[in-house]
Amino acid sequence: MSPKSFPARTVLALATLLALPAMAQSHDDHAAHQAAPVDHSKMDHSTMEHPKMDHSRMDPSLHAPTQSPREPIPALTDADRAAAFPPIDHGAMQHAPAINSLLRVNRLEQWDGGHGNGQAWEASGWIGGDINRLWLRSEGERRDGRTVSSDLELFHGRSISPWWDLLVGVKQDFRPADSRTWAALGIQGMAPYKFETSATLYAGSGGQLMAKAEVEYEVLLTNRLILQPMLEATLATRDEPGHGIGRGLNKVETGLRLRYEFSRRFAPYIGIAHERLFGDTADYSRLDGDHARDTRWVAGVRMWF
Template identity: 70%
Template sequence: MSRAPLTALTTALLLALSAPAWAQSHAGHAATPTTTKAPPVDHSRMDHSKMGHDSSDHGAMDHSKMDHRSTDHSQMDHAAMGHGAPKPPAPSEPLEPIPAVTAADRAAAFPPIDHGAMEHAPQVHSMLLVNRLEQWDGRHGNGQAWEASGWVGGNIHRLWLRSEGERSGGSTESADLEALYGRSVSPWWDVLVGVKQDFRPADSRTWAALGIQGLAPYKFETSATAYVGEGGQVAASVEVEYELLLTNRLILQPLLEASFSARDEPEYGNGAGLNKVEAGLRLRYEFSRRFAPYIGISHERLFGDTADYHLAAGERARDTRWVAGMRIWF
Protein backbone atom coordinates (compact mmCIF):
# COMPACT_ATOMS: atom_id res chain seq x y z
CA MET A 1 0.00 0.00 0.00
CA SER A 2 1.19 3.40 -0.84
CA ARG A 3 1.89 6.07 1.82
CA ALA A 4 -0.71 8.63 0.54
CA PRO A 5 -3.81 6.47 0.93
CA LEU A 6 -2.70 5.49 4.46
CA THR A 7 -2.38 9.13 5.57
CA ALA A 8 -5.83 10.03 4.28
CA LEU A 9 -7.40 7.05 6.06
CA THR A 10 -5.80 8.05 9.38
CA THR A 11 -7.03 11.65 9.15
CA ALA A 12 -10.61 10.58 8.47
CA LEU A 13 -10.60 8.24 11.45
CA LEU A 14 -9.42 10.98 13.84
CA LEU A 15 -12.09 13.38 12.63
CA ALA A 16 -14.79 10.81 13.17
CA LEU A 17 -13.71 10.12 16.74
CA SER A 18 -13.48 13.85 17.77
CA ALA A 19 -16.83 15.04 16.26
CA PRO A 20 -19.13 13.87 19.14
CA ALA A 21 -17.01 15.63 21.79
CA TRP A 22 -16.87 18.87 19.80
CA ALA A 23 -20.61 18.84 19.22
CA GLN A 24 -21.32 18.17 22.90
CA SER A 25 -19.08 21.09 23.96
CA HIS A 26 -20.81 23.59 21.65
CA ALA A 27 -24.22 22.32 22.57
CA GLY A 28 -23.44 22.88 26.24
CA HIS A 29 -22.42 26.47 25.60
CA ALA A 30 -25.51 27.18 23.53
CA ALA A 31 -27.94 25.67 26.00
CA THR A 32 -29.74 28.03 28.44
CA PRO A 33 -29.04 27.17 32.09
CA THR A 34 -32.10 26.32 34.13
CA THR A 35 -32.79 28.07 37.50
CA THR A 36 -33.69 25.94 40.43
CA LYS A 37 -36.01 27.39 43.11
CA ALA A 38 -34.31 27.91 46.47
CA PRO A 39 -35.94 26.34 49.48
CA PRO A 40 -37.97 28.74 51.72
CA VAL A 41 -36.03 30.67 54.34
CA ASP A 42 -37.25 30.64 57.97
CA HIS A 43 -36.28 34.11 59.25
CA SER A 44 -37.35 33.29 62.79
CA ARG A 45 -34.31 30.96 63.18
CA MET A 46 -31.80 33.34 61.67
CA ASP A 47 -29.28 35.03 63.95
CA HIS A 48 -29.39 38.59 62.64
CA SER A 49 -26.80 39.78 65.15
CA LYS A 50 -24.10 37.72 63.34
CA MET A 51 -25.02 38.76 59.84
CA GLY A 52 -23.07 42.07 59.91
CA HIS A 53 -25.80 44.40 58.68
CA ASP A 54 -23.54 47.42 59.17
CA SER A 55 -21.35 46.34 56.23
CA SER A 56 -24.20 45.05 54.03
CA ASP A 57 -25.08 47.03 50.96
CA HIS A 58 -28.88 46.92 51.21
CA GLY A 59 -29.19 49.24 48.24
CA ALA A 60 -27.73 46.53 45.98
CA MET A 61 -30.09 43.82 47.26
CA ASP A 62 -32.90 42.79 44.91
CA HIS A 63 -35.86 42.54 47.30
CA SER A 64 -38.23 41.75 44.47
CA LYS A 65 -36.79 38.22 44.25
CA MET A 66 -37.14 37.50 47.95
CA ASP A 67 -39.88 35.12 48.89
CA HIS A 68 -41.67 36.89 51.77
CA ARG A 69 -44.56 34.46 51.71
CA SER A 70 -42.57 31.93 53.67
CA THR A 71 -41.64 34.37 56.46
CA ASP A 72 -43.34 33.54 59.78
CA HIS A 73 -44.21 37.00 61.18
CA SER A 74 -46.08 35.55 64.14
CA GLN A 75 -42.78 34.49 65.71
CA MET A 76 -41.10 37.92 65.30
CA ASP A 77 -40.35 39.91 68.48
CA HIS A 78 -41.76 43.37 67.64
CA ALA A 79 -40.77 44.79 71.03
CA ALA A 80 -37.14 44.04 70.28
CA MET A 81 -37.49 45.68 66.85
CA GLY A 82 -38.16 49.12 68.44
CA HIS A 83 -41.93 49.36 67.94
CA GLY A 84 -42.57 49.42 71.71
CA ALA A 85 -45.38 47.95 73.73
CA PRO A 86 -48.91 49.44 73.32
CA LYS A 87 -49.76 52.26 75.79
CA PRO A 88 -52.46 51.63 78.35
CA PRO A 89 -55.67 53.70 77.92
CA ALA A 90 -55.95 57.00 79.85
CA PRO A 91 -58.03 56.83 83.01
CA SER A 92 -61.54 58.22 82.64
CA GLU A 93 -61.68 59.48 86.25
CA PRO A 94 -59.08 61.64 88.11
CA LEU A 95 -56.79 59.82 90.49
CA GLU A 96 -58.06 62.07 93.30
CA PRO A 97 -61.69 63.10 92.60
CA ILE A 98 -62.58 66.74 93.46
CA PRO A 99 -65.21 66.81 96.18
CA ALA A 100 -68.52 68.49 95.40
CA VAL A 101 -69.08 72.03 96.76
CA THR A 102 -71.51 72.05 99.69
CA ALA A 103 -73.64 74.80 101.19
CA ALA A 104 -71.23 75.05 104.13
CA ASP A 105 -68.35 75.68 101.72
CA ARG A 106 -70.26 78.48 100.03
CA ALA A 107 -71.16 80.08 103.36
CA ALA A 108 -67.52 80.00 104.47
CA ALA A 109 -66.33 81.56 101.18
CA PHE A 110 -68.96 84.32 101.11
CA PRO A 111 -69.81 85.44 104.64
CA PRO A 112 -72.68 87.93 105.08
CA ILE A 113 -71.65 91.59 104.75
CA ASP A 114 -72.45 94.02 107.53
CA HIS A 115 -73.23 97.21 105.59
CA GLY A 116 -73.61 99.21 108.78
CA ALA A 117 -70.00 98.60 109.72
CA MET A 118 -68.82 99.74 106.28
CA GLU A 119 -70.42 103.19 106.37
CA HIS A 120 -67.93 106.05 106.37
CA ALA A 121 -68.29 109.78 106.49
CA PRO A 122 -68.24 111.29 103.00
CA GLN A 123 -64.75 112.37 102.05
CA VAL A 124 -64.15 115.79 100.57
CA HIS A 125 -61.46 116.26 97.95
CA SER A 126 -60.36 119.21 95.88
CA MET A 127 -58.23 120.04 92.84
CA LEU A 128 -57.15 123.16 90.99
CA LEU A 129 -55.84 122.85 87.42
CA VAL A 130 -54.33 125.80 85.54
CA ASN A 131 -54.52 124.23 82.11
CA ARG A 132 -53.08 127.27 80.31
CA LEU A 133 -51.04 130.12 81.70
CA GLU A 134 -49.20 131.54 78.73
CA GLN A 135 -47.58 134.43 76.97
CA TRP A 136 -48.52 134.84 73.31
CA ASP A 137 -46.98 136.76 70.46
CA GLY A 138 -49.07 137.37 67.32
CA ARG A 139 -48.93 139.38 64.13
CA HIS A 140 -50.76 142.30 65.61
CA GLY A 141 -49.45 142.38 69.15
CA ASN A 142 -48.72 140.27 72.18
CA GLY A 143 -50.31 139.52 75.49
CA GLN A 144 -51.24 136.90 78.07
CA ALA A 145 -54.00 134.32 78.42
CA TRP A 146 -55.21 131.86 81.02
CA GLU A 147 -57.66 129.01 81.48
CA ALA A 148 -58.20 127.35 84.86
CA SER A 149 -60.73 125.07 86.55
CA GLY A 150 -61.09 123.54 90.00
CA TRP A 151 -63.52 121.62 92.10
CA VAL A 152 -64.23 120.64 95.69
CA GLY A 153 -66.50 117.81 96.86
CA GLY A 154 -66.91 114.06 96.68
CA ASN A 155 -67.20 111.49 93.92
CA ILE A 156 -70.80 112.39 93.02
CA HIS A 157 -71.45 116.00 94.06
CA ARG A 158 -68.94 118.78 93.40
CA LEU A 159 -68.69 122.54 93.29
CA TRP A 160 -66.86 123.65 90.15
CA LEU A 161 -65.08 126.95 89.47
CA ARG A 162 -63.91 127.83 85.95
CA SER A 163 -62.25 130.94 84.59
CA GLU A 164 -60.59 132.11 81.38
CA GLY A 165 -59.48 135.42 79.96
CA GLU A 166 -57.06 137.37 77.85
CA ARG A 167 -54.96 140.50 78.13
CA SER A 168 -53.42 142.57 75.36
CA GLY A 169 -51.62 145.91 75.33
CA GLY A 170 -51.64 146.09 79.11
CA SER A 171 -55.45 145.87 79.48
CA THR A 172 -57.89 143.01 80.03
CA GLU A 173 -59.92 142.37 76.91
CA SER A 174 -62.03 139.50 78.26
CA ALA A 175 -62.41 137.62 81.53
CA ASP A 176 -65.08 135.44 83.09
CA LEU A 177 -65.75 133.33 86.18
CA GLU A 178 -68.19 130.43 86.47
CA ALA A 179 -69.55 128.82 89.64
CA LEU A 180 -71.28 125.52 88.89
CA TYR A 181 -72.78 122.60 90.72
CA GLY A 182 -71.70 119.33 89.15
CA ARG A 183 -73.21 115.91 89.54
CA SER A 184 -71.68 112.73 88.17
CA VAL A 185 -74.12 110.89 85.91
CA SER A 186 -71.68 108.20 84.75
CA PRO A 187 -68.06 107.22 85.43
CA TRP A 188 -66.98 109.62 82.65
CA TRP A 189 -69.51 112.47 82.56
CA ASP A 190 -70.70 115.31 84.83
CA VAL A 191 -73.74 117.55 84.38
CA LEU A 192 -73.15 121.18 85.39
CA VAL A 193 -75.58 123.95 86.31
CA GLY A 194 -74.79 127.39 87.73
CA VAL A 195 -73.93 130.97 86.82
CA LYS A 196 -71.30 132.76 84.75
CA GLN A 197 -70.09 136.31 85.25
CA ASP A 198 -68.39 138.21 82.43
CA PHE A 199 -65.93 140.94 83.39
CA ARG A 200 -65.08 143.56 80.79
CA PRO A 201 -63.36 146.92 80.95
CA ALA A 202 -66.64 148.74 80.21
CA ASP A 203 -69.45 146.52 81.49
CA SER A 204 -70.29 143.00 82.65
CA ARG A 205 -73.08 140.49 82.27
CA THR A 206 -74.46 137.55 84.22
CA TRP A 207 -75.48 134.30 82.57
CA ALA A 208 -77.29 131.15 83.67
CA ALA A 209 -75.25 128.13 82.64
CA LEU A 210 -76.14 124.52 81.87
CA GLY A 211 -73.63 122.09 80.45
CA ILE A 212 -71.90 118.76 80.41
CA GLN A 213 -68.24 117.79 80.54
CA GLY A 214 -66.29 114.56 80.56
CA LEU A 215 -64.29 112.09 78.55
CA ALA A 216 -65.76 111.22 75.15
CA PRO A 217 -64.94 107.96 73.32
CA TYR A 218 -61.29 107.69 72.24
CA LYS A 219 -60.33 109.88 75.26
CA PHE A 220 -61.38 113.27 73.92
CA GLU A 221 -61.86 115.70 76.82
CA THR A 222 -65.07 117.50 75.95
CA SER A 223 -66.94 120.41 77.47
CA ALA A 224 -70.19 121.91 76.11
CA THR A 225 -72.08 124.67 77.90
CA ALA A 226 -75.14 126.75 77.00
CA TYR A 227 -75.73 130.21 78.49
CA VAL A 228 -78.82 132.35 78.85
CA GLY A 229 -78.01 136.01 79.53
CA GLU A 230 -79.75 139.24 80.29
CA GLY A 231 -82.22 140.35 77.66
CA GLY A 232 -82.82 136.79 76.47
CA GLN A 233 -79.51 136.36 74.68
CA VAL A 234 -78.47 132.72 74.23
CA ALA A 235 -74.87 131.66 73.68
CA ALA A 236 -72.91 128.43 73.73
CA SER A 237 -69.32 127.23 73.75
CA VAL A 238 -67.76 123.87 72.91
CA GLU A 239 -64.19 122.82 73.70
CA VAL A 240 -62.44 119.57 72.77
CA GLU A 241 -58.93 118.54 73.82
CA TYR A 242 -56.85 115.45 73.25
CA GLU A 243 -53.60 114.32 74.84
CA LEU A 244 -51.21 112.36 72.64
CA LEU A 245 -48.41 110.74 74.64
CA LEU A 246 -45.22 110.83 72.59
CA THR A 247 -43.38 109.52 75.67
CA ASN A 248 -44.39 109.19 79.31
CA ARG A 249 -43.44 112.84 79.85
CA LEU A 250 -43.61 114.48 76.42
CA ILE A 251 -47.26 115.16 75.52
CA LEU A 252 -48.79 116.81 72.47
CA GLN A 253 -52.15 118.47 73.16
CA PRO A 254 -54.42 119.57 70.26
CA LEU A 255 -57.24 121.97 71.16
CA LEU A 256 -60.38 123.09 69.32
CA GLU A 257 -62.79 125.68 70.77
CA ALA A 258 -65.83 127.33 69.20
CA SER A 259 -68.41 129.86 70.41
CA PHE A 260 -71.93 130.65 69.13
CA SER A 261 -74.62 133.32 69.64
CA ALA A 262 -78.34 133.18 68.96
CA ARG A 263 -78.71 136.80 67.80
CA ASP A 264 -76.69 139.88 66.83
CA GLU A 265 -75.24 142.16 69.50
CA PRO A 266 -73.30 144.96 67.80
CA GLU A 267 -72.57 146.65 71.11
CA TYR A 268 -70.65 143.54 72.23
CA GLY A 269 -69.18 142.79 68.83
CA ASN A 270 -71.04 139.48 68.49
CA GLY A 271 -73.03 138.31 65.49
CA ALA A 272 -75.59 135.55 65.20
CA GLY A 273 -74.35 132.05 64.51
CA LEU A 274 -70.74 130.91 64.72
CA ASN A 275 -68.66 133.68 66.28
CA LYS A 276 -65.09 132.44 66.75
CA VAL A 277 -63.03 129.28 66.33
CA GLU A 278 -59.68 128.72 68.00
CA ALA A 279 -57.40 125.81 67.08
CA GLY A 280 -54.19 125.20 68.98
CA LEU A 281 -51.37 122.72 69.28
CA ARG A 282 -49.21 122.65 72.42
CA LEU A 283 -46.26 120.43 73.26
CA ARG A 284 -45.49 120.10 76.96
CA TYR A 285 -42.89 118.27 79.01
CA GLU A 286 -44.00 117.02 82.43
CA PHE A 287 -41.13 117.33 84.87
CA SER A 288 -43.80 116.05 87.26
CA ARG A 289 -47.55 115.54 86.93
CA ARG A 290 -48.04 118.86 88.72
CA PHE A 291 -45.75 121.05 86.64
CA ALA A 292 -45.25 121.04 82.86
CA PRO A 293 -43.94 123.89 80.68
CA TYR A 294 -45.07 123.96 77.05
CA ILE A 295 -44.69 125.72 73.71
CA GLY A 296 -47.13 125.81 70.84
CA ILE A 297 -49.08 127.64 68.20
CA SER A 298 -52.64 128.95 68.17
CA HIS A 299 -54.85 130.28 65.39
CA GLU A 300 -58.04 132.34 65.94
CA ARG A 301 -60.61 133.29 63.33
CA LEU A 302 -63.84 135.29 63.50
CA PHE A 303 -66.86 134.47 61.32
CA GLY A 304 -69.97 136.17 59.97
CA ASP A 305 -71.20 139.42 61.45
CA THR A 306 -68.73 139.05 64.31
CA ALA A 307 -65.83 139.42 61.86
CA ASP A 308 -67.52 142.45 60.26
CA TYR A 309 -67.98 144.19 63.60
CA HIS A 310 -64.32 143.73 64.51
CA LEU A 311 -63.08 144.85 61.09
CA ALA A 312 -65.20 147.98 61.38
CA ALA A 313 -63.55 148.70 64.73
CA GLY A 314 -60.07 148.44 63.16
CA GLU A 315 -59.34 144.95 64.48
CA ARG A 316 -58.35 141.77 62.65
CA ALA A 317 -60.65 138.87 61.82
CA ARG A 318 -57.90 136.27 62.22
CA ASP A 319 -54.58 135.94 63.97
CA THR A 320 -51.86 133.32 64.42
CA ARG A 321 -49.94 133.30 67.68
CA TRP A 322 -46.89 131.60 69.10
CA VAL A 323 -47.41 130.67 72.72
CA ALA A 324 -45.24 129.59 75.63
CA GLY A 325 -46.45 128.83 79.12
CA MET A 326 -46.94 126.25 81.82
CA ARG A 327 -49.53 123.81 83.07
CA ILE A 328 -49.93 123.44 86.84
CA TRP A 329 -52.29 121.57 89.10
CA PHE A 330 -52.64 121.37 92.87
Protein backbone atom coordinates in the same frame (compact mmCIF):
# COMPACT_ATOMS: atom_id res chain seq x y z
CA MET B 1 -0.26 12.01 75.15
CA SER B 2 -3.62 11.34 73.59
CA PRO B 3 -6.63 13.43 74.69
CA LYS B 4 -8.42 10.23 75.47
CA SER B 5 -5.91 9.58 78.17
CA PHE B 6 -7.16 12.57 80.36
CA PRO B 7 -9.62 11.63 83.07
CA ALA B 8 -13.18 13.13 82.83
CA ARG B 9 -12.76 15.05 86.07
CA THR B 10 -9.68 16.80 84.73
CA VAL B 11 -11.50 17.94 81.57
CA LEU B 12 -14.45 19.32 83.64
CA ALA B 13 -12.10 21.30 85.88
CA LEU B 14 -10.32 22.85 82.91
CA ALA B 15 -13.66 23.94 81.36
CA THR B 16 -14.77 25.56 84.61
CA LEU B 17 -11.56 27.55 84.87
CA LEU B 18 -11.92 28.82 81.31
CA ALA B 19 -15.57 29.98 81.92
CA LEU B 20 -14.87 31.90 85.14
CA PRO B 21 -13.74 35.23 83.45
CA ALA B 22 -16.84 35.36 81.23
CA MET B 23 -19.14 34.70 84.21
CA ALA B 24 -17.45 37.42 86.26
CA GLN B 25 -17.85 39.92 83.42
CA SER B 26 -21.55 39.09 83.03
CA HIS B 27 -22.09 39.49 86.78
CA ASP B 28 -20.35 42.93 86.76
CA ASP B 29 -22.48 44.13 83.79
CA HIS B 30 -25.67 43.06 85.56
CA ALA B 31 -24.63 44.90 88.74
CA ALA B 32 -23.76 48.06 86.78
CA HIS B 33 -27.12 47.94 85.03
CA GLN B 34 -28.94 47.82 88.34
CA ALA B 35 -26.84 50.63 89.82
CA ALA B 36 -27.04 53.01 86.82
CA PRO B 37 -30.04 55.46 86.82
CA VAL B 38 -32.61 55.03 84.08
CA ASP B 39 -33.23 58.06 81.85
CA HIS B 40 -37.00 57.79 81.33
CA SER B 41 -37.04 60.89 79.06
CA LYS B 42 -35.27 58.90 76.36
CA MET B 43 -37.62 55.90 76.58
CA ASP B 44 -40.23 55.45 73.88
CA HIS B 45 -43.36 54.73 75.94
CA SER B 46 -45.51 54.52 72.82
CA THR B 47 -43.91 51.16 71.90
CA MET B 48 -44.34 49.64 75.37
CA GLU B 49 -47.16 47.17 75.99
CA HIS B 50 -48.32 48.24 79.44
CA PRO B 51 -51.21 45.73 79.66
CA LYS B 52 -48.69 42.85 79.33
CA MET B 53 -46.37 44.18 82.04
CA ASP B 54 -46.45 42.32 85.37
CA HIS B 55 -46.72 45.21 87.85
CA SER B 56 -47.11 42.78 90.74
CA ARG B 57 -43.47 41.76 90.42
CA MET B 58 -42.19 45.35 90.66
CA ASP B 59 -40.41 46.32 93.84
CA PRO B 60 -42.49 49.10 95.60
CA SER B 61 -39.42 50.10 97.56
CA LEU B 62 -37.98 51.69 94.38
CA HIS B 63 -40.66 54.45 94.56
CA ALA B 64 -40.46 55.00 98.29
CA PRO B 65 -38.88 58.27 99.54
CA THR B 66 -35.20 57.94 100.23
CA GLN B 67 -35.36 59.79 103.52
CA SER B 68 -37.87 61.25 105.96
CA PRO B 69 -38.10 65.02 106.80
CA ARG B 70 -35.33 66.16 109.07
CA GLU B 71 -37.70 67.98 111.43
CA PRO B 72 -41.47 67.46 111.61
CA ILE B 73 -43.75 70.49 111.03
CA PRO B 74 -45.03 71.72 114.39
CA ALA B 75 -48.75 71.87 115.06
CA LEU B 76 -50.51 75.26 114.70
CA THR B 77 -51.28 76.83 118.08
CA ASP B 78 -53.51 79.69 119.25
CA ALA B 79 -50.41 81.81 119.81
CA ASP B 80 -49.46 81.38 116.15
CA ARG B 81 -52.93 82.47 115.03
CA ALA B 82 -52.86 85.53 117.30
CA ALA B 83 -49.46 86.58 115.94
CA ALA B 84 -50.64 86.23 112.32
CA PHE B 85 -53.92 88.10 112.87
CA PRO B 86 -53.47 90.79 115.52
CA PRO B 87 -56.56 92.69 116.70
CA ILE B 88 -57.48 95.74 114.61
CA ASP B 89 -57.55 99.14 116.26
CA HIS B 90 -60.41 100.83 114.39
CA GLY B 91 -59.75 104.11 116.16
CA ALA B 92 -56.29 104.37 114.62
CA MET B 93 -57.42 103.60 111.04
CA GLN B 94 -57.20 106.52 108.58
CA HIS B 95 -59.92 106.68 105.92
CA ALA B 96 -59.84 108.83 102.80
CA PRO B 97 -61.54 112.18 103.36
CA ALA B 98 -65.11 112.47 102.11
CA ILE B 99 -64.35 115.92 100.65
CA ASN B 100 -61.60 116.32 98.04
CA SER B 101 -60.46 119.24 95.90
CA LEU B 102 -58.41 120.02 92.80
CA LEU B 103 -57.22 123.22 91.15
CA ARG B 104 -55.80 122.91 87.63
CA VAL B 105 -54.32 125.73 85.55
CA ASN B 106 -54.72 124.36 82.04
CA ARG B 107 -53.02 127.30 80.35
CA LEU B 108 -50.96 130.15 81.72
CA GLU B 109 -49.12 131.51 78.73
CA GLN B 110 -47.41 134.37 76.97
CA TRP B 111 -48.30 134.77 73.30
CA ASP B 112 -46.83 136.69 70.40
CA GLY B 113 -49.01 137.18 67.32
CA GLY B 114 -49.03 139.05 64.08
CA HIS B 115 -50.99 141.93 65.60
CA GLY B 116 -49.48 142.25 69.07
CA ASN B 117 -48.60 140.20 72.11
CA GLY B 118 -50.08 139.46 75.47
CA GLN B 119 -51.02 136.86 78.04
CA ALA B 120 -53.85 134.32 78.43
CA TRP B 121 -55.11 131.96 81.11
CA GLU B 122 -57.60 129.14 81.54
CA ALA B 123 -58.16 127.43 84.89
CA SER B 124 -60.70 125.13 86.53
CA GLY B 125 -61.15 123.62 89.97
CA TRP B 126 -63.59 121.67 92.08
CA ILE B 127 -64.32 120.68 95.65
CA GLY B 128 -66.65 117.92 96.81
CA GLY B 129 -67.18 114.19 96.73
CA ASP B 130 -67.41 111.54 94.06
CA ILE B 131 -70.97 112.43 92.96
CA ASN B 132 -71.61 116.09 93.81
CA ARG B 133 -69.03 118.83 93.36
CA LEU B 134 -68.76 122.59 93.29
CA TRP B 135 -66.94 123.67 90.10
CA LEU B 136 -65.12 126.94 89.40
CA ARG B 137 -63.86 127.94 85.93
CA SER B 138 -62.18 131.07 84.63
CA GLU B 139 -60.48 132.25 81.44
CA GLY B 140 -59.30 135.53 80.02
CA GLU B 141 -56.84 137.41 77.85
CA ARG B 142 -54.64 140.46 78.04
CA ARG B 143 -53.35 142.29 74.98
CA ASP B 144 -50.76 145.06 74.88
CA GLY B 145 -51.05 145.67 78.59
CA ARG B 146 -54.86 145.72 78.93
CA THR B 147 -57.47 143.06 79.75
CA VAL B 148 -59.66 142.45 76.72
CA SER B 149 -61.73 139.53 78.09
CA SER B 150 -62.25 137.74 81.40
CA ASP B 151 -64.99 135.69 83.02
CA LEU B 152 -65.75 133.56 86.05
CA GLU B 153 -68.11 130.55 86.15
CA LEU B 154 -69.60 128.80 89.19
CA PHE B 155 -71.38 125.44 88.81
CA HIS B 156 -72.93 122.65 90.77
CA GLY B 157 -71.75 119.45 89.12
CA ARG B 158 -73.27 116.02 89.46
CA SER B 159 -71.79 112.83 88.08
CA ILE B 160 -74.27 111.14 85.72
CA SER B 161 -71.91 108.37 84.57
CA PRO B 162 -68.32 107.26 85.25
CA TRP B 163 -67.13 109.64 82.50
CA TRP B 164 -69.56 112.60 82.48
CA ASP B 165 -70.64 115.45 84.79
CA LEU B 166 -73.74 117.59 84.40
CA LEU B 167 -73.19 121.26 85.32
CA VAL B 168 -75.73 123.92 86.37
CA GLY B 169 -74.68 127.42 87.44
CA VAL B 170 -73.91 130.98 86.46
CA LYS B 171 -71.28 132.87 84.47
CA GLN B 172 -70.08 136.41 85.07
CA ASP B 173 -68.42 138.39 82.26
CA PHE B 174 -66.11 141.25 83.27
CA ARG B 175 -64.83 142.15 79.80
CA PRO B 176 -64.93 143.15 76.93
CA ALA B 177 -68.04 145.25 77.60
CA ASP B 178 -69.95 145.96 80.79
CA SER B 179 -70.32 143.17 83.33
CA ARG B 180 -72.95 140.65 82.37
CA THR B 181 -74.47 137.61 84.11
CA TRP B 182 -75.52 134.41 82.37
CA ALA B 183 -77.40 131.31 83.49
CA ALA B 184 -75.45 128.24 82.40
CA LEU B 185 -76.15 124.57 81.73
CA GLY B 186 -73.42 122.25 80.52
CA ILE B 187 -71.84 118.85 80.35
CA GLN B 188 -68.21 117.83 80.49
CA GLY B 189 -66.23 114.62 80.51
CA MET B 190 -64.36 112.08 78.45
CA ALA B 191 -65.84 111.20 75.06
CA PRO B 192 -65.04 107.88 73.33
CA TYR B 193 -61.39 107.50 72.26
CA LYS B 194 -60.39 109.76 75.20
CA PHE B 195 -61.45 113.13 73.80
CA GLU B 196 -61.77 115.58 76.70
CA THR B 197 -64.98 117.46 75.89
CA SER B 198 -67.07 120.26 77.36
CA ALA B 199 -70.22 121.96 76.01
CA THR B 200 -72.09 124.76 77.77
CA LEU B 201 -75.25 126.70 76.92
CA TYR B 202 -75.59 130.25 78.29
CA ALA B 203 -78.78 132.31 78.62
CA GLY B 204 -78.35 136.08 79.04
CA SER B 205 -80.52 139.17 79.24
CA GLY B 206 -82.54 140.20 76.20
CA GLY B 207 -83.16 136.61 75.16
CA GLN B 208 -79.57 136.05 74.07
CA LEU B 209 -78.42 132.44 73.92
CA MET B 210 -74.82 131.43 73.41
CA ALA B 211 -73.17 128.03 73.17
CA LYS B 212 -69.53 127.13 73.62
CA ALA B 213 -67.88 123.78 72.90
CA GLU B 214 -64.29 122.68 73.43
CA VAL B 215 -62.50 119.45 72.53
CA GLU B 216 -58.97 118.45 73.54
CA TYR B 217 -56.95 115.33 72.90
CA GLU B 218 -53.62 114.15 74.31
CA VAL B 219 -51.09 112.26 72.17
CA LEU B 220 -48.42 110.60 74.34
CA LEU B 221 -45.18 110.77 72.36
CA THR B 222 -43.39 109.44 75.46
CA ASN B 223 -44.43 109.07 79.10
CA ARG B 224 -43.52 112.73 79.68
CA LEU B 225 -43.68 114.40 76.24
CA ILE B 226 -47.32 115.07 75.28
CA LEU B 227 -48.80 116.74 72.19
CA GLN B 228 -52.21 118.32 72.76
CA PRO B 229 -54.42 119.58 69.89
CA MET B 230 -57.42 121.72 70.82
CA LEU B 231 -60.55 123.07 69.09
CA GLU B 232 -62.97 125.61 70.53
CA ALA B 233 -66.07 127.19 68.91
CA THR B 234 -68.64 129.80 70.05
CA LEU B 235 -72.12 130.48 68.64
CA ALA B 236 -74.85 133.03 69.38
CA THR B 237 -78.55 133.39 68.47
CA ARG B 238 -78.79 137.23 68.34
CA ASP B 239 -76.76 140.22 67.16
CA GLU B 240 -75.47 142.47 69.94
CA PRO B 241 -73.22 145.22 68.53
CA GLY B 242 -72.69 146.73 71.97
CA HIS B 243 -71.06 143.50 73.15
CA GLY B 244 -69.33 142.75 69.86
CA ILE B 245 -71.41 139.59 69.34
CA GLY B 246 -72.80 138.54 65.97
CA ARG B 247 -75.45 135.92 65.23
CA GLY B 248 -74.37 132.42 64.26
CA LEU B 249 -70.84 131.06 64.42
CA ASN B 250 -68.78 133.98 65.70
CA LYS B 251 -65.44 132.54 66.86
CA VAL B 252 -63.24 129.47 66.29
CA GLU B 253 -59.90 128.86 67.97
CA THR B 254 -57.51 126.00 67.26
CA GLY B 255 -54.24 125.19 68.99
CA LEU B 256 -51.41 122.70 69.12
CA ARG B 257 -49.27 122.58 72.27
CA LEU B 258 -46.32 120.37 73.12
CA ARG B 259 -45.59 120.01 76.83
CA TYR B 260 -43.03 118.17 78.90
CA GLU B 261 -44.18 116.89 82.29
CA PHE B 262 -41.36 117.16 84.78
CA SER B 263 -44.07 115.89 87.09
CA ARG B 264 -47.83 115.56 86.83
CA ARG B 265 -48.12 118.83 88.71
CA PHE B 266 -45.81 120.94 86.57
CA ALA B 267 -45.43 120.90 82.77
CA PRO B 268 -44.05 123.76 80.62
CA TYR B 269 -45.12 123.87 76.98
CA ILE B 270 -44.73 125.63 73.64
CA GLY B 271 -47.15 125.74 70.74
CA ILE B 272 -49.11 127.61 68.14
CA ALA B 273 -52.70 128.90 68.17
CA HIS B 274 -54.95 130.37 65.51
CA GLU B 275 -58.05 132.47 66.18
CA ARG B 276 -60.66 133.57 63.65
CA LEU B 277 -63.87 135.59 63.91
CA PHE B 278 -66.83 135.13 61.58
CA GLY B 279 -69.83 137.11 60.32
CA ASP B 280 -70.94 140.21 62.13
CA THR B 281 -68.56 139.45 64.98
CA ALA B 282 -65.63 139.95 62.60
CA ASP B 283 -67.13 143.24 61.36
CA TYR B 284 -67.61 144.55 64.90
CA SER B 285 -64.00 143.65 65.70
CA ARG B 286 -62.69 145.58 62.67
CA LEU B 287 -64.74 148.62 63.66
CA ASP B 288 -63.01 148.56 67.06
CA GLY B 289 -59.60 148.51 65.37
CA ASP B 290 -58.93 144.80 65.88
CA HIS B 291 -58.42 142.03 63.34
CA ALA B 292 -60.66 139.13 62.40
CA ARG B 293 -57.89 136.50 62.51
CA ASP B 294 -54.56 136.06 64.17
CA THR B 295 -51.89 133.35 64.48
CA ARG B 296 -49.87 133.25 67.67
CA TRP B 297 -46.82 131.51 69.05
CA VAL B 298 -47.35 130.58 72.68
CA ALA B 299 -45.19 129.49 75.60
CA GLY B 300 -46.51 128.72 79.04
CA VAL B 301 -46.95 126.27 81.85
CA ARG B 302 -49.64 123.84 82.97
CA MET B 303 -50.03 123.19 86.73
CA TRP B 304 -52.37 121.57 89.19
CA PHE B 305 -52.63 121.59 92.97
